[in-house]
Amino acid sequence: MAVTESLAEEAHGPAGAVHEGILRRQSARESSARTYARALPIVPVRARGLTIEGADGRRYLDCLSGAGTLALGHNHPVVLAAVRQVLDSGAPLSVLDLATPVKDAFITELFRTLPPGLAGRARVQFCGPAGTDAVEAALKLVRTATGRSGVLAFTGAYHGMTAGALAVSGGAPEVQAARLPYPQDYRCPFGVGGPRGAELAARWTESLLDDPKSGVPLPAGMILEPVQGEGGVLPAPDDWLRRMRRLTADRAIPLIADEVQTGVGRTGAFWAVDHSGITPDVMVLSKAIGGSLPLAVVVYRDDLDVWQPGAHAGTFRGNQLAMAAGTATLAYVRENGLAERAGRLGTRMMEQLRADIGGLACVGEIRGRGLMIGVELVEPEGTGTTGEPGPGEGPGAAFGRGGGAVPSGGERVAYDFGAVPSGEERVAPDPGAVPSGGDRVAYDFGTVPVRAPRPAAPGLAAAVQRECLRRGLIVELGGRHSSVVRLLPPLTISDEQTAAVLDRLTDAVAAVARSEERHGPHGGRGHDLDPGTSTD
Numbered sequence: 001m002a003v004t005e006s007l008a009e010e011a012h013g014p015a016g017a018v019h020e021g022i023l024r025r026q027s028a029r030e031s032s033a034r035t036y037a038r039a040l041p042i043v044p045v046r047a048r049g050l051t052i053e054g055a056d057g058r059r060y061l062d063c064l065s066g067a068g069t070l071a072l073g074h075n076h077p078v079v080l081a082a083v084r085q086v087l088d089s090g091a092p093l094s095v096l097d098l099a100t101p102v103k104d105a106f107i108t109e110l111f112r113t114l115p116p117g118l119a120g121r122a123r124v125q126f127c128g129p130a131g132t133d134a135v136e137a138a139l140k141l142v143r144t145a146t147g148r149s150g151v152l153a154f155t156g157a158y159h160g161m162t163a164g165a166l167a168v169s170g171g172a173p174e175v176q177a178a179r180l181p182y183p184q185d186y187r188c189p190f191g192v193g194g195p196r197g198a199e200l201a202a203r204w205t206e207s208l209l210d211d212p213k214s215g216v217p218l219p220a221g222m223i224l225e226p227v228q229g230e231g232g233v234l235p236a237p238d239d240w241l242r243r244m245r246r247l248t249a250d251r252a253i254p255l256i257a258d259e260v261q262t263g264v265g266r267t268g269a270f271w272a273v274d275h276s277g278i279t280p281d282v283m284v285l286s287k288a289i290g291g292s293l294p295l296a297v298v299v300y301r302d303d304l305d306v307w308q309p310g311a312h313a314g315t316f317r318g319n320q321l322a323m324a325a326g327t328a329t330l331a332y333v334r335e336n337g338l339a340e341r342a343g344r345l346g347t348r349m350m351e352q353l354r355a356d357i358g359g360l361a362c363v364g365e366i367r368g369r370g371l372m373i374g375v376e377l378v379e380p381e382g383t384g385t386t387g388e389p390g391p392g393e394g395p396g397a398a399f400g401r402g403g404g405a406v407p408s409g410g411e412r413v414a415y416d417f418g419a420v421p422s423g424e425e426r427v428a429p430d431p432g433a434v435p436s437g438g439d440r441v442a443y444d445f446g447t448v449p450v451r452a453p454r455p456a457a458p459g460l461a462a463a464v465q466r467e468c469l470r471r472g473l474i475v476e477l478g479g480r481h482s483s484v485v486r487l488l489p490p491l492t493i494s495d496e497q498t499a500a501v502l503d504r505l506t507d508a509v510a511a512v513a514r515s516e517e518r519h520g521p522h523g524g525r526g527h528d529l530d531p532g533t534s535t536d
Helices: 002-012 015-029 077-089 101-113 131-146 163-167 194-210 238-250 320-335 338-357 395-399 458-470 495-519
Strands: 044-048 051-054 059-062 122-126 151-154 178-180 221-224 255-258 282-285 297-301 363-369 372-377 412-419 440-447 476-478 484-487
Touching (some): 059 495, 077 320, 101 122, 101 320, 131 255, 131 282, 131 297, 178 194, 221 238, 238 255, 320 338, 338 363, 338 372, 372 458, 458 476, 484 495
Parallel strands (some): 151 221
Antiparallel strands (some): 363 372, 412 440, 476 484
């Protein structure tokens, strides 16, 4: 009775009362596992395109887009029309794995967009309506097809929240997959970044596979993201992806590309693997392919299709509304060149952000591909609380220790790996770096940034997210230590809306930077900023 009376009072009260009441009941009744609702205390009631309106009457620019699900933004006309057509036709809404005209149209449009090397010989498995179930299906598929059990996965990866998907993700609580280094520039595990860092990562992978004493038997498959989203918006270099494709193909290891978040034009190509021109053996697809509704599939090469009927199933794999919305979305992105526009627009956005905030002491790196953009927040001075190294103790410094091989100028770094036994010939990446005496070998990895990577600053990133929300901008956090502010706007974002997003984000980062300067690295984390994520 009390709840009923409270709801009645809210219904006749101001909008703020409705807003606060719903949030209060959510906190009291929903699981403590909820995530987005904690950092984004809003109650959406209407949405169109980039814009969300809350129950309190406030409007927001949504650069979360359902974690990348909304390629066309909220309630796009072509999506609504497709859904209404199915509803008005009297067609069944859930059909398990039965064939329907709606499903046939979806598969036809999906296959039209696939990489050419896969489209002509593809098979598709509809899964439970979430990307994590499609990952489970992909892992099950390659294990069945190869008769092997091990899997190669990468540091920083995120593939979902079910057991198998978690096991190949970067935050896995137990070691159930062989973990490989994923190339990145700012926090390169080898301390060099760029092409040299990617080359070292590839060599590590090759050595692991070919060394009979590596402890890693020939695996059932390799799974990777062409851009690590939750891992911190880390685009894989195209040459590195091609190298992974060659390594796996030469050893008959199926390559699984997880395109759950990168697909449908997000990175500037219809599928992120298209940038490198590779053809995976398996593609895991979800999020945007359902046009904002739940849908997930695995697309794979026909010779892998060896599992038995019922080997992977799910009650809701026949979601007709999602297939209709997905067909409309895939066709609209393809016909209107939205992938190419996303590439151009994303490049301009990152250039603008680098010009406006790239020089701030709390900004470590601005990176991304297409409309998948990340701003990494770092400690401006001193070692933070994340356990990462401080000034002069970054990956580059650690890697070059022991021989005093790092020049103080910081322009080029020669890493001294110690004595080479007499009579043994060693080949260095830069032949000019090998002393003629042959006693010691110095590897020249080229230009290295003078500034060592700063410790991650999750507190600053959270402060930026709060300041963005105060300014009517919804952003997500990701990356190591949740220190990367992420932008995932819909592909339909206008130039005017883009300018507004950049203005609000720049203003938010600058406000946090000013507070940090005034109050110091530990005494003023958001000191004179609103600590409660207020949207008043």
